[in-house]
Amino acid sequence: MIEEHKIKYEGAKGVPVIRETGNATKVHTGLWRTERPIIDYSKCIKCKLCYLYCPVTAYAWTKKGPACNYYFCKGCGICAEECPVKAITMVKEERC
Secondary structure (H helix, E strand, O other): OOOHHHOOOOOOOOOOOOOOOOHHHHOOHHHHOOEEEEEOOOOOOOOOHHHHHOOOOOEEEOOOOEEEOOOOOOOOOHHHHHOOOOOEEEEEOOOO
């Protein structure tokens, strides 16, 4: 078993380096997305699970319900998986 403290990642070619925690809000992670979440507000029960489970905090809460900020959304689909009423569907990202 490899001891984690012996693994050297810093400066290794092709290995991303995280120098600080919580830096997802500083990076335009939306460019990574191949699918985007679409919210059907007629099904949404405003349970806030999408907001709570989003790993990059791409969701904001509005009077209408959840709103996804596609600038940060990576398209991971966790929000769609966690939605108890399947109000969120993932659709293929269309790029120009």
